[in-house]
Amino acid sequence: MMLPIRHTLMLLGTLISFTTSAETPNLTFSEVAPGVYCHQGEIADLFTTQTDPVANMTFIVGNDAVAVIDTGASQRTGEALLKGIRRITKLPITHVITTHVHPDHHFGNQAFIEEDPQFVAHTRYPGDFAAKVGYYMERLNSPWFTGTKPVAPTQLVETETVIDLGDRPLVLTAHDRAHTRHDLTVFDEKTGTLITGDLLFIDHTPTLDGSLIGWLNVTKQLEAMPYKRVIPGHGAVQTGPDAFKKQTRYLSSLAQEVRAAIQKNIDINTASETVLTSQSSEWKLFELFHPRNVIQAYKELEWE
Structure with missing residues (x-):
């Protein structure tokens, strides 16, 4: 599928010229x-x-x-x-x-x-x-x-x-x-x-x-x-x-523990602070991204 205009630039705001x-x-x-x-x-x-x-x-x-x-x-x-x-x-x-x-x-x-x-x-x-x-x-x-x-x-x-x-x-x-x-x-x-x-x-x-x-x-x-x-x-x-083994373990564990938190009526904010913290030492930037993952998973799984 081809878009009608090639190389369309979306210019957002005033952008200064690129460096040399x-x-x-x-x-x-x-x-x-x-x-x-x-x-x-x-x-x-x-x-x-x-x-x-x-x-x-x-x-x-x-x-x-x-x-x-x-x-x-x-x-x-x-x-x-x-x-x-x-x-x-x-x-x-x-x-x-x-x-x-x-x-x-x-x-x-x-x-x-x-x-x-x-x-x-x-x-x-x-x-x-x-x-x-x-x-x-x-x-x-x-x-x-x-x-x-x-x-x-x-x-x-x-x-x-x-x-x-x-x-x-x-x-x-x-x-x-x-x-x-x-x-x-x-x-x-x-x-x-x-x-x-x-x-x-x-x-x-x-x-x-x-x-x-x-x-x-x-x-x-x-x-x-x-x-x-x-x-x-x-x-x-x-x-x-x-290649995918470690990540799969993380994602599978995330699903399992978020489901358990939902069944226990643990609220989403508390879950983001407590779910799967045992894997914090296995990943970089864990404190930045993991709580967001819990929230995203919670929103998905609470409607299963």
């Missing part, structure tokens, strides 16, 4: 599989950090073209990503793929407009993008984000589609409500590399913005795929069959 290219940082990329390059972001809260990226960014090089998956949270980070790509290849960048609407994953898209790619996202992405982008822009107010302008998608994935970079098919799958309402994964068939976006967190506390039960169901689908490695939205690249 000399201020663009250098980012390092690891070749985690042949032709698959990843930069691992810092595990930090985007709205309090003074820099970026805090999410993982990936690009895949085929014989004819390049696809980028998630571009960071600012034009500055996007510029650094583009510079990193150009150190490795001069092939055209034909697709910039956004795994979901959270700003740490797509506000770097602006840096790729002159490359003239398709900006690809889940079919439900535009509605949430329009609803949330103003709030995100208001909160991203450190100098690092000066000049950043969000970019609307130009190609939407409703169920599944395949793009070919030249002997390099990538399977793009639009998932049911899980981490968000619009999670999109990318599977590189050639190397067995699965890029999940925030359907998988490593070390960083998972953040629930969609459906807890849906997330557990989608995780089962991902675990059944013939992947050799998984690039999560946050944290280190995973290999082997247990």
